[in-house]
Amino acid sequence: MSNIAVENLGNGSESEPQSKPPEWRRYFSFSRDHKVIGIQYLVTSFVFFLIGGFLAMIIRAELLTPKSDVVDRALYNGVFTMHGSIMIFLWIFPTLVGLANYLVPLMIGARDMAFPTLNAVAFWMVPVFGLLLLSSFLLPNGTAQAGWWSYPPVSIQNPGREVINGQFLWILAVAVSGVSSIMGAVNFVTTIVRMRAPGMTYFRMPVFVWTVLSAQLLQLAGLPVLTAGAVMLLFDLTFGTSFFNSDKGGNPLLYQHFFWFYSHPAVYVMALPIFGVFSEILPVYARKPLFGYRVVAISSIAISGLSILVWVHHMYASGTPGWMRMIFMFTTMCVAVPTGVKIFAWTATVWRGKLRLETPMLFALGGVIMFLFAGITGVMLGSVPIDIHVNNTYFVVGHFHYIVYGTIAMGMFGAIYHWFPKMTGRMYYEGLGKLHFWLAFIGTNLCFLPMHPLGLQGMLRRVSSYDDQYAFWNVLASLGGFLLGMSTLPFILNIVGSWVQGKKAPDNPWRAIGLEWLVPSPPPEENFEEIPIVISKPYGYGMNEPLTATESPEKVAATQ
Amino acid sequence: MRLLRYWPWVGYAGFVFLVSLWMGQQSYSWLPPQATAESLLIDDLFSFLVVLGTIVFLGVFGVLMLAILTSQVSRFDISDGPPIEGNVTLEVVWTLIPVALVLWIVTSSFNVYNQMNIRGPMDVVHLHHMGMEPAYAATLDEEGQPIEEIEVNAKQWAWTFHYPKQNVTSTELHVPVDRRIRLALYSEDVLHGFYVPAFRLKQDILPKRTIDLEFTPILKGKYRLEDSQFSGTYFAAMQADVLVEAPDTYQNWLKQAAATKPTPAFNQAYSEYYRGEPNKPVEVGWASVPPAKPPLVNQPTPEGIDEEVPDKKGIEKDMGEGSRE
Amino acid sequence: MDTSVTPEHLQSAPEKDGIPGEHADNRMFGFIVFLLSESMVFLGFFGGYIALKLTTADWLPPNVDGLEIFNPAINTAVLVSSSFVIYFGELALERHKLNLFRLFLFATAAMGTYFLVGQAIEWNGLNFGLTTGLFGGTFYLLTGFHGLHVFIGILLQLGVLIRSFTPKHATPENHYGFAATSLFWHFVDVIWIILFSLIYLWQ
Numbered sequence A: 001m002s003n004i005a006v007e008n009l010g011n012g013s014e015s016e017p018q019s020k021p022p023e024w025r026r027y028f029s030f031s032r033d034h035k036v037i038g039i040q041y042l043v044t045s046f047v048f049f050l051i052g053g054f055l056a057m058i059i060r061a062e063l064l065t066p067k068s069d070v071v072d073r074a075l076y077n078g079v080f081t082m083h084g085s086i087m088i089f090l091w092i093f094p095t096l097v098g099l100a101n102y103l104v105p106l107m108i109g110a111r112d113m114a115f116p117t118l119n120a121v122a123f124w125m126v127p128v129f130g131l132l133l134l135s136s137f138l139l140p141n142g143t144a145q146a147g148w149w150s151y152p153p154v155s156i157q158n159p160g161r162e163v164i165n166g167q168f169l170w171i172l173a174v175a176v177s178g179v180s181s182i183m184g185a186v187n188f189v190t191t192i193v194r195m196r197a198p199g200m201t202y203f204r205m206p207v208f209v210w211t212v213l214s215a216q217l218l219q220l221a222g223l224p225v226l227t228a229g230a231v232m233l234l235f236d237l238t239f240g241t242s243f244f245n246s247d248k249g250g251n252p253l254l255y256q257h258f259f260w261f262y263s264h265p266a267v268y269v270m271a272l273p274i275f276g277v278f279s280e281i282l283p284v285y286a287r288k289p290l291f292g293y294r295v296v297a298i299s300s301i302a303i304s305g306l307s308i309l310v311w312v313h314h315m316y317a318s319g320t321p322g323w324m325r326m327i328f329m330f331t332t333m334c335v336a337v338p339t340g341v342k343i344f345a346w347t348a349t350v351w352r353g354k355l356r357l358e359t360p361m362l363f364a365l366g367g368v369i370m371f372l373f374a375g376i377t378g379v380m381l382g383s384v385p386i387d388i389h390v391n392n393t394y395f396v397v398g399h400f401h402y403i404v405y406g407t408i409a410m411g412m413f414g415a416i417y418h419w420f421p422k423m424t425g426r427m428y429y430e431g432l433g434k435l436h437f438w439l440a441f442i443g444t445n446l447c448f449l450p451m452h453p454l455g456l457q458g459m460l461r462r463v464s465s466y467d468d469q470y471a472f473w474n475v476l477a478s479l480g481g482f483l484l485g486m487s488t489l490p491f492i493l494n495i496v497g498s499w500v501q502g503k504k505a506p507d508n509p510w511r512a513i514g515l516e517w518l519v520p521s522p523p524p525e526e527n528f529e530e531i532p533i534v535i536s537k538p539y540g541y542g543m544n545e546p547l548t549a550t551e552s553p554e555k556v557a558a559t560q
Numbered sequence B: 001m002r003l004l005r006y007w008p009w010v011g012y013a014g015f016v017f018l019v020s021l022w023m024g025q026q027s028y029s030w031l032p033p034q035a036t037a038e039s040l041l042i043d044d045l046f047s048f049l050v051v052l053g054t055i056v057f058l059g060v061f062g063v064l065m066l067a068i069l070t071s072q073v074s075r076f077d078i079s080d081g082p083p084i085e086g087n088v089t090l091e092v093v094w095t096l097i098p099v100a101l102v103l104w105i106v107t108s109s110f111n112v113y114n115q116m117n118i119r120g121p122m123d124v125v126h127l128h129h130m131g132m133e134p135a136y137a138a139t140l141d142e143e144g145q146p147i148e149e150i151e152v153n154a155k156q157w158a159w160t161f162h163y164p165k166q167n168v169t170s171t172e173l174h175v176p177v178d179r180r181i182r183l184a185l186y187s188e189d190v191l192h193g194f195y196v197p198a199f200r201l202k203q204d205i206l207p208k209r210t211i212d213l214e215f216t217p218i219l220k221g222k223y224r225l226e227d228s229q230f231s232g233t234y235f236a237a238m239q240a241d242v243l244v245e246a247p248d249t250y251q252n253w254l255k256q257a258a259a260t261k262p263t264p265a266f267n268q269a270y271s272e273y274y275r276g277e278p279n280k281p282v283e284v285g286w287a288s289v290p291p292a293k294p295p296l297v298n299q300p301t302p303e304g305i306d307e308e309v310p311d312k313k314g315i316e317k318d319m320g321e322g323s324r325e
Numbered sequence C: 001m002d003t004s005v006t007p008e009h010l011q012s013a014p015e016k017d018g019i020p021g022e023h024a025d026n027r028m029f030g031f032i033v034f035l036l037s038e039s040m041v042f043l044g045f046f047g048g049y050i051a052l053k054l055t056t057a058d059w060l061p062p063n064v065d066g067l068e069i070f071n072p073a074i075n076t077a078v079l080v081s082s083s084f085v086i087y088f089g090e091l092a093l094e095r096h097k098l099n100l101f102r103l104f105l106f107a108t109a110a111m112g113t114y115f116l117v118g119q120a121i122e123w124n125g126l127n128f129g130l131t132t133g134l135f136g137g138t139f140y141l142l143t144g145f146h147g148l149h150v151f152i153g154i155l156l157q158l159g160v161l162i163r164s165f166t167p168k169h170a171t172p173e174n175h176y177g178f179a180a181t182s183l184f185w186h187f188v189d190v191i192w193i194i195l196f197s198l199i200y201l202w203q
C-alpha cells in the first residue's frame, strides 16, 4: 500500500532554506506547534544529556583508581548527585516528552495537542529549571550532594549555613520540573482521550500512544506525592520544621516513602514510552504485524497499575519491617509478568519476518536484549534476601544503567533515527548510524556489565574511593564508559551533518504503516490537510489493507 | 518422523539447561567468602535465581538471535512477512510461565528470609502504641547458647563497637564464631548502613532509633564493615574491620581490651578533614559537616590500615577530653 | 454533592474541529484530570500526617493540649454551605438569571473570605508555631496549603464575577470559566472536610 514515489518530494525545494531564512528561528521561538515543541524538547534535553554524560565521565575517571584522587570528596558527591538528577529530570523525562509531543498528535490524527499554549509553557520551563539546577555549581558551597534521592537528614544538614544552598536549588528545580511534567501529562491525557481522529478507536491506536498514555497517567498519580514530600523537605531545610529531622523527633523514613512512591513509578514513566518505540520499530523492519497487539497494549496499563504498588523494594534494607518486605517482594515480582508478555511479543514479531537491519532496527534489537538482561537482574533485586546483600552496591547501578542506557538511551536513539526523515525531511547516513550502534552497544556492555560482579563482591555505590580488590572491574567499566562517551560523536556528526545537507527524505522511507507516514516529510504545520478517517488496525503489514478511508464518516461507521 | 523436526529445539533447550546449571555453580565464586550461616542460604537462593535467569535470558536471546540471523532479506526485497497477528494459546502459555516462575521465586525467597530470622526493624507504629522497646523473652539462641549482644554506634564518620558486659569500646568489631550475635544498631546523626559483604547482611541504621540485627558467623577471618547508606562527604571512608574469632581468642581479646586505658583511635575522615591540624580544617572548597572527633576506645584498630595516615600527633593533642558523648 | 459536571459537558466530537484547544469541553476534561492529580498532593500530605501522628511518641508539644474546635467548626459550616451557594449560582446561570448568578457568586466569595479570616484569627491565637515539633509543622503546613487553595478559589470567583459584566461571557452555553471555578470550589470543600476530620476531630 505504501509504495510512494521517492522523487515526488525532493525536487524544487533545494533552494528553500534560502528563500525561507526564518525557518530555523521557529525553534528558538515560543511556538505552539507540537512538532516544533517536540524538537525543542529533543534538542534541549540532548544538551543536558551531554552535560550529564560529561559528569559521568568525571565519575568514571575518579573510579579508574581506588584512591580519591581526581576530584575532592565533596565534589564527587556533588557530581554523582547532579549526574543522576540531570539525566533523569533533564534528559529522560524531557526527551520522552519531546518524542511523544512530536508523534502523538500525528499518530492519532490530530492537528495539535489539546492545549498548545500550555504545551509551550511546559517546554520553556525545562531550560529554566535546567539552568537553575546547573547554577548551583556556582554557589560557594556547591551543588546538592545527597544523591538524587536527597534523603534527609544528610540533605538538610546544610554545613555552609546558607539559605540558598545547592539542596535548595535542587528542590526548587525538581518542583518546577514537576509542574512542567504535570502540565504535559494533563495535555497528553486530554489529547489522547479526546482528540483522536474518527475511527481511531483505542484498539487502533499505535502501541506508542498506549504507552505514552500509561506513562502520563502514572505521572499524574505519582508526581504530586513527590511534590508533597519535596515541600516538607524544603520546609525542614529552610524554615526549620522537623518533619524528617530526627534531631527534633521527625521521621526520615517517611521521606523515603514519599520519594519512592513517585520515583519507582517514574522508572516506568521512563521505560514505557521506549517499550512503545520498540513496538513501533520492530514491525516496520520485520515487515510483520506486532504480535499480540491487544495484549501488548493492555500490558502497558497493567504495568502502570502494578508499579504504584511496589515502591518499598527500594527500601528493603531501610527501616522496613519484615512483613512489609515480603508483601512488596510479591508485588515487585508481579511486574515481570506483563513485561514478559511484551518481550515475548517482540520476539514473536521478529520471528520469521523479513528483517532489514537498518540503524533503528539495530538499536531496537540491542535495546530489547539489554532490557531482558536488566529485567532479570531486576527480579533478583526484587528478592529480599538477595537485595539485602546487593542493595546500594554497584549491582544496582549496573541493573539500572542497563535500562537507562542500554534500553532507554538505545531506544531513544533508535527512535530518533527512525523518525529523523519525518522530522527533518532528510535522510541520515546509514554508515555513521551503524558505527554509532556498535560503539554504543559494546560500550554499554563493557561499562555496565563489570558493575555486576563488583556489586556482588560488595562494592558500594556513591563511594569516591574503594578497596584495591575492586580495581580490575572498575578499570574495565571506566574504559567502557569512555567508549560510550566517544559513541556520541558519530551520532552528533550524523544528525548535524544530515540535517544540514542530508539527502532529501521521501514521505515514507521505511514503507511503514501509520498516520504519521501518510503526510509529507516534514509534516505541514496543520499536520493533515484533511483529518484522516481510520478504518483498520495498526501494523497491517502483509495484509494489504488501507489504513485510512476517504469515504464519508457514515460509510466508515457502517462498515465497522 | 515429525519429532525429528524438533530435534534442534530439544538440543538447544538441553544446551540452555546445562549452561544454566553451570552458571548456577559458577555463581558461588562471584560472591565474597561465606562467613555467616545466613550467607549459605542466600548464596543458594542466588544460585537458583542465576539458573532461572540464565534459562530465561538464553531462551529469549537464542530465539531472537536465530530470527535475526536467519530472517534477513536484502534491502531491495520489498515483500512483507506473514501477517500473523497473534496466537491465543501461545500468549496464554507465555503468561502462565512467568506467573509460575514468579510464584516459585517468591516462595523460595520467602522461605530463605524466614530461615534467616535476622530480626531487623520492628514496626514503629506498634512500638509506640505499646510504649515499649521490643523485649525478648530469652537471650538464648536455639541451641541454648547465650546470645552475644554488642552495641554498634555510627556517626559521621566513625564506627564504634561497645561490649556492654565488659564495658569495652573498640573500633574493631570482634565476634565469636558459631554463636548467635545480636547487634544493637544506633546512629547519632544521619542514616548509616551496617554492611559486611562476607556476611551478606545489610541494615540501614535510622538516627535515634535502635535496630536489632542477628546472625551467626561461621568462618573465622578478618572482614570489612562498610557504611552502606550514603552519609555525606566522607561516606566512602567510613569503614571498620570485623574479626570473627574462636571463642577463647575472643574472650581473651575482651579481657585484654578491658584492661587497656582508652586512647583516641585513628579516624580516616577526621584525618582527611584536618590534615593533622585540629583547629584549622583545610579549605576543601565546598563546606562539609565536620567529622566527629576520633572515638576514644580501649582497642583501636592497629595502625597501618591506611597508608595515608597523616601526622598523628596533631590528632592526639586534640584528644585530651575524649569524644564519645 | 456536585452535579455541575454532567456527561454533556464532557462530550466532544473530535472530528468536528479545526483548531484544537478552543474547545471548552476539552478544557473541562483537562481541568478534571488536573484536579484528580492535585488531589494526590493532598493525599500525600494526609498520608504523611497520619504516619507521623501514629509514629510519634509525644505528638502534642508540652504546653499544648489539643485544638479548640468550636470556632473551626463554625468556619467549616460556612465553607461547606458556600458550596451549595455556588451551586445555586450555577442553577441561576442555567435559567439566564444573570444578576442572581452574580449575587450567588459574590456570596460564595464572601463566605470563602470569612473562612480565611476565621483561620487567620485562629492561627493568631495559637500558642505554638510552625517549628513547634511535628504537631505544629503538620498543622500549619496542611491548613496553610489548603488555605492557599481557598484563596485561589476566591480569586477565580472574583475573576468570573468581573468577566460576567463583559458581553459573551457567562452564558449558559459558554461558561467554562465558571464551571471550572465551581468544580474547584467543591474540591477545596471536600478536602477541607477530610482535613477537618483529621486535624480537629481526630485528636
Ligand code: HEA
Pocket: A267, A268, A270, A271, A313, A314, A332, A333, A335, A336, A337, A339, A340, A341, A343, A344, A371, A372, A374, A375, A376, A377, A378, A379, A381, A382, A383, A387, A390, A391, A392, A396, A399, A400, A403, A404, B053, B056, B060, B098, B101, B102
Ligand atoms: C528505568 C527503568 C527501570 C525499569 C523498567 C526497571 C525494572 C525493574 N526493576 Fe529497577 N531500578 C531502576 C530503573 C528501572 N528498573 C532504577 C533507576 C533503580 C535505582 C534507583 C536508585 O537507587 O538510584 C532501580 C532499582 C531497582 C531495585 C532496588 C534495588 C536497591 O536499591 O536495592 C529493585 C528491587 O526490587 C528493582 C527491581 C526491578 C524490577 C523487578 C523490574 C521489572 O520491571 C523488570 C521486569 C522485566 C523482566 C523480568 C524481563 C522480561 C520478563 C520475562 C522474559 C518474563 C520471565 C522472567 C522471569 C519470571 C524472571 N529495581
Ligand code: HEA
Pocket: A049, A050, A051, A052, A053, A054, A056, A057, A059, A060, A063, A080, A081, A083, A084, A085, A087, A088, A091, A092, A146, A147, A148, A149, A397, A401, A404, A405, A409, A447, A460, A461, A462, A463, A464, A481, A484, A485, A486, A488
Ligand atoms: C537516565 C539516566 C542515566 C544515564 C543515561 C546515565 C549514564 C551513565 N552513567 Fe549514570 N546514573 C544515573 C542515571 C544515568 N546515568 C543515576 C540516576 C545515578 C544515581 C545517582 C545517585 O546515586 O544519586 C547514576 C549513577 C552513576 C554511577 C554511580 C556513581 C556512584 O554511585 O558513585 C556511575 C558510575 O560509573 C554512572 C556512570 C554512568 C556512565 C558511564 C554513563 C554513560 O552512559 C554516559 C555516557 C556519556 C555521554 C553519552 C556523554 C559524552 C559527553 C562528552 C564526552 C563530553 C561532552 C561535554 C560537554 C557537553 C561539556 N552513573
Ligand code: CUA
Pocket: B154, B155, B156, B157, B191, B192, B193, B227, B228, B229, B230, B231, B232, B235, B238
Ligand atoms: Cu555512615 Cu552512611
Ligand SMILES: [Cu+2]
Pocket: A263, A264, A267, A311, A313, A314
Ligand atoms: Cu523500583
